[in-house]
Amino acid sequence: MSFLAFFFIVVSLLSFVVAQLVLKKAMEFSAKSGLHNSRFISLISIGIALMTISFFLTLGLLQRFDLSYLYPFQGLSVMIITLMAAMMLKEKLNLRLTIGALLITAGIVLVSLS
């Protein structure tokens, strides 16, 4: 895998992870304050913009690699999102959830390495 491919995989992954957290925040906010307020709209716009960047980068990568090889890199996002949600969104994280997320991540990474 070339440096360029690695770079695009990482950028696509990071923008995806941050997008998920921002969207969760937006939806939590909408549950409290409804859909018609500027904070919800700006959060959801940031989330969608990041998802779009991640989408096009993935499309560029798909032209070069097998789907079954490329796609599982997103597996790393499970662990990253779980940990960041616990830290930044204060979601409860128990041992079972952590081990589950770790196994899913390990499994997806194995799939992508093989």
Next chain:
Amino acid sequence: MQNRPSGFGNPWLQLTLSVLCVFVSEFLLKRGATDVAEPDSAFSWTGINGLTSPLVWWAILLIIASFISWLYVLRYIPITIAYPLSRVVDVLVPLGCWIFLGEFISTLRWCGIALVVIGLALVAKPVAQIEERL
């Protein structure tokens, strides 16, 4: 977890729909992107030339549908549970590649798929118990 609507508004049903849309869209994207691939052009790293394929546009429609149901899911289910569960698609996609595209799955890759399934079961079990109590 807050009070949740039932029927079509059930967030677990929406999570399932969201996963299915992503699953189908991945195959449309792979086929569409391959159809119009220009690996020699540096510009194609952006993926934007993928838009010339109609299959890519169908995939985009499915992705928008899955995105809307995903937002709905986020409103009701903690992301520490919903996101790991949504990764069931990472098992479905390689299995689909094997079944529909004839891509090869090695022993190591099968082991990875097994690990994901065990992890999913760990995340899903407490959820099933919570649902029973409700």
